[in-house]
Amino acid sequence: MSSSTASLAPTDAGHTYVVPDAKGGFAIPTDLLIADKWTAGTSGKRIDVLNPSTGEVLTSVADATVADGLSAVDAAAAAAASWAATPPRARANVLQRCFQSMLEHADWLAQIISLENGKALPDARGEVLYAAEFFRWYAEEAVRINGDLAIAPAGGNRIVVQYQPIGIALLITPWNFPAAMATRKIAPALAAGCTCILKPAEETPLTALAVGEILRRAGVPAGVVNMVNTSDPGPLCSAILRDMRVRKLSFTGSTEVGKILLREASYNVINSSMELGGNAPFLVLDDADLDAAIEGAMIAKMRNAGEACTAANRFYVQEGIYPAFVEKLVEKMGALKLGAGTDTTTQCGAMINRAAIEKITSLVDDAVAKGAKVKLGGKVGEGAGFFYPPSVLADVPLNANLIREEIFGPVAAIVPFKDVEDAIRMANDTEYGLSAYVYTGDLKRGMQISERLEYGMVALNRGLVSDPAAPFGGVKQSGLGREGAHHGLLEFTEAKYIAVSW
CATH class of the missing domain: 3.40.309.10 (Aldehyde Dehydrogenase; Chain A, domain 2)
Known part of the structure; x- marks a missing residue:
C-alpha cells in the first residue's frame, strides 16, 4: 500500500475477501457499512458473489434486512448536520484523497471488477479511471456551489438564492459499472453536503465495498456514507424511502424498476434522479x-x-x-x-x-x-x-x-x-x-x-x-435529471429563496 494511504485507519471488518494473486490493495470488507463500522447485519445470512467467467463462487457478502437499512438511515441522520456544516474546502479535500487512493489502487480495483463482473481488464481499468475522475471533479465543484442575488423587478426587495444540501440520499447502483456508478452518485452527494446510503447491485458488491473502505480510509466521517447489500432490495428500499428523513433517491437501472421506485418515492414526495434504459x-x-x-x-x-x-x-x-x-x-x-x-x-x-x-x-x-x-x-x-x-x-x-x-x-x-x-x-x-x-x-x-x-x-x-464534466442523462423513458457536470451537483441541493430588503 502506498505511503499516502498506509497511515489511514485500517478496516475493522470481520468478514473480508482477499483478491487472489493481486498486487497491493487490502482485504475487502464483505459486511455492511453502517456508521463507520463493518457489521454482519441482523439476518446472519450471506449472498454468494459469482465469477461470470467461470460460474464459480468468489466469496459471499452480508445480506441486509429492512432493520439494517433503517439503521443505515439512523447513521446517515446522525451525521447529516455535521457534514452539511463542514466547510466546502474540507469536503473537497476528502474527495481529493479518494481520487488519489483510487488511482493508486487502479490495477487492483480493475482485478476486482473483472472477477465479479466478467469484463475485460482494459475495460475494467478504464472504468476505474473514469470512476476516480468523479471524485476529482466534485472535489473541484464542492467549492463552487454559488447562489444568486437579484433585485425584484418591482423593486420591493432583493431576491437571495442559496443552494443547500437536500438531505439524506438513497443511492442505488447497477452491476455493469460497479465502481463508476457508485462514485458518480457518492461524489456529488458528499460535495453538496449530503449523507447517503448506497445499495450496490447484488451481482457486483465487492467493488462498491472496496470503494467504501477507500472512503473510510480517506477520512469520510462516520455515517456520511453507508452501504447495504441485500438479496431482497424491494422491501429494504421501500422502507428507506418511506422514512421521512430521506429526501433524495438516485437510481441507475432498468426503466421497469425505475417506475416502481418512483411510485415508492411518491409517498414522501422524494426528489428523484433516474438514469434508466437506453436503445x-x-x-x-x-x-x-x-x-x-x-x-x-x-x-x-x-x-x-x-x-x-x-x-x-x-x-x-x-x-x-x-x-x-x-x-x-x-x-x-x-x-x-x-x-x-x-x-x-x-x-x-x-x-x-x-x-x-x-x-x-x-x-x-x-x-x-x-x-x-x-x-x-x-x-x-x-x-x-x-x-x-x-x-x-x-x-x-x-x-x-x-x-x-x-x-x-x-x-x-x-x-x-x-x-x-x-x-x-x-x-x-x-x-x-x-x-x-x-x-x-x-x-x-x-x-x-x-x-x-x-x-x-x-x-x-x-x-x-x-x-464526468458533462451532464449525463436521458429523455422520455430513459430518465430524469442529470449526473456529472455541475448539473449533477445541483441534483443533491435545494434552492432556498430569501426575500429581503436593505
Whole structure:
C-alpha cells in the first residue's frame, strides 16, 4: 500500500475477501457499512458473489434486512448536520484523497471488477479511471456551489438564492459499472453536503465495498456514507424511502424498476434522479469517414462487451456505405478475443449471468426468424462461464425485437437506409432517449441531425459520450435529471429563496 494511504485507519471488518494473486490493495470488507463500522447485519445470512467467467463462487457478502437499512438511515441522520456544516474546502479535500487512493489502487480495483463482473481488464481499468475522475471533479465543484442575488423587478426587495444540501440520499447502483456508478452518485452527494446510503447491485458488491473502505480510509466521517447489500432490495428500499428523513433517491437501472421506485418515492414526495434504459441508434451517412465510423462503432458497441446503457444498439447505415460498413465491422468484431475478464489477452469478457445469455439468444433468434442475416457469431458457445460471442446481424427488419429492446450484449444489429429523414424517424421511434451517435463528413448537417434526435446525449463523430464534466442523462423513458457536470451537483441541493430588503 502506498505511503499516502498506509497511515489511514485500517478496516475493522470481520468478514473480508482477499483478491487472489493481486498486487497491493487490502482485504475487502464483505459486511455492511453502517456508521463507520463493518457489521454482519441482523439476518446472519450471506449472498454468494459469482465469477461470470467461470460460474464459480468468489466469496459471499452480508445480506441486509429492512432493520439494517433503517439503521443505515439512523447513521446517515446522525451525521447529516455535521457534514452539511463542514466547510466546502474540507469536503473537497476528502474527495481529493479518494481520487488519489483510487488511482493508486487502479490495477487492483480493475482485478476486482473483472472477477465479479466478467469484463475485460482494459475495460475494467478504464472504468476505474473514469470512476476516480468523479471524485476529482466534485472535489473541484464542492467549492463552487454559488447562489444568486437579484433585485425584484418591482423593486420591493432583493431576491437571495442559496443552494443547500437536500438531505439524506438513497443511492442505488447497477452491476455493469460497479465502481463508476457508485462514485458518480457518492461524489456529488458528499460535495453538496449530503449523507447517503448506497445499495450496490447484488451481482457486483465487492467493488462498491472496496470503494467504501477507500472512503473510510480517506477520512469520510462516520455515517456520511453507508452501504447495504441485500438479496431482497424491494422491501429494504421501500422502507428507506418511506422514512421521512430521506429526501433524495438516485437510481441507475432498468426503466421497469425505475417506475416502481418512483411510485415508492411518491409517498414522501422524494426528489428523484433516474438514469434508466437506453436503445441507442448509431447513424452512419454516406459521406462519413468509414474508418472513423468503424472505430467509433467498436467503442460504442463493444465497450464493456455491450453491457452499457449507452451502447449502440441499432446501426442505421446509408445505402452507399452500407456494404463496406458491414464488411469492416464483421472483420473488426471477428478479431476480438473472447475470454475470462482477468486474462490479459481478453478483449470481450463474459456476460453477467445466465439470464443475460438467455435474453441475448432470444433476441437474436427472433431477429433471424424475421429475416435478419447472421454475418458473425449468433450462437452461444460451449464451456463454463456466461459467454456470448461478438455478433453482427445485417438487414435486421424493423419489427424484430432486437430493434425495440435494449440487448445489453455484444450484438450489432444493422439496418440500411436511403433517406436521412427515414434514419432520423427510425432513430426516434422508441420510448427511450438516452444516447445517440451520428457519423457524417458534413459538420453542419451533423449538428442539424443531432438537434433533431430525441436523446439527452448525442455523440457526433465520436464513439464515446460519457465524461464526468458533462451532464449525463436521458429523455422520455430513459430518465430524469442529470449526473456529472455541475448539473449533477445541483441534483443533491435545494434552492432556498430569501426575500429581503436593505
